Amino acid sequence: xxxxxxxxxxxxxxxxxxRLSCAASGFTFSSYAMSWVRQAPGKGLEWVSxxxxxGGTTYYADSVKGRFTxxxxxxxxxxxxxxxSLRAEDTALYYCAKGTTVITTWFDPWGQGxxxxxxx
Amino acid sequence: xxxLTQPPSASGTPGQRVxxxxxxxxxNIGSNYVYWYQQLPGTAPKLLLYSNNQRPSxxxxxxxxxxxxxxxxxxxxxxxxxxxxxxxCAAWDDSLSGHVVFGGGTKLTVL
Numbered sequence: 422x423x424x425x426x427x428x429x430x431x432x433x434x435x436x437x438x439x440r441l442s443c444a445a446s447g448f449t450f451s452s453y454a455m456s457w458v459r460q461a462p463g464k465g466l467e468w469v470s471x472x473x474x475x476g477g478t479t480y481y482a483d484s485v486k487g488r489f490t491x492x493x494x495x496x497x498x499x500x501x502x503x504x505x506s507l508r509a510e511d512t513a514l515y516y517c518a519k520g521t522t523v524i525t526t527w528f529d530p531w532g533q534g535x536x537x538x539x540x541x
Numbered sequence: 542x543x544x545l546t547q548p549p550s551a552s553g554t555p556g557q558r559v560x561x562x563x564x565x566x567x568x569n570i571g572s573n574y575v576y577w578y579q580q581l582p583g584t585a586p587k588l589l590l591y592s593n594n595q596r597p598s599x600x601x602x603x604x605x606x607x608x609x610x611x612x613x614x615x616x617x618x619x620x621x622x623x624x625x626x627x628x629x630c631a632a633w634d635d636s637l638s639g640h641v642v643f644g645g646g647t648k649l650t651v652l
Binding site: 456458465466467468471480482483516524525526527528529530531532533534 | 574585591592627629631633638639642643644646
């Protein structure tokens with residue numbers, strides 16, 4: 422069974438940094454693209470970033486480009502999202518999601534999410 | 542303002558058939574597959590349909606999808622109370638150099 426467990430969320434001040442992690446199990450992690458998708462309180466889904474299985478290809482939403490960095494450690498079956506220069510509008514529940522062996526496909530399954538709150 | 546446009550709400554009574562539309566452009570829906578996600582209250586999103594109209598294992602055949610040009614739709618037949626959820630369409634967008642765009646979501650109420 423595929424399992425995705427996010428961690429690392431919390432309260433951070435504007436301008437601060439946070440690193441999210443997503444521990445994966447139940448599949449050959451290095452073969453699959455992985456993504457982060459966020460959901461602000463009471464709002465819809467917003468794609469954040471996607472990384473290929475090898476880590477060699479990454480994509481970012483314009484709203485986070487230059488501030489967030491997606492990465493993965495295939496030896497640890499873990500996906501990361503380094504978030505710098507955080508803003509109030511980054512407050513959201515951050516989900517990690519498994520893709521397929523092709524980077525530009527669907528997300529399935531999703532983790533339960535980790536909450537990031539940016540506030541002074 | 543979402544790139545893909547969905548009605549904010551939809552409703553139906555048990556047993557009815559409801560459809561949810563998703564409108565995009567030539568760079569997203571017009572040239573890529575559409576995906577649908579279901580988010581039950583208080584839970585993480587779940588893949589409902591992929592590649593326009595394919596159901597993952599475990600998704601009932603009451604759920605179906607279609608795509609025509611730059612629009613797509615999700616149909617739910619034999620509506621059940623447990624279908625009450627938020628539904629999101631999504632697609633990759635070629636104009637944005639590897640971006641995924643979501644619809645704003647449609648809240649389905651089973652009356």
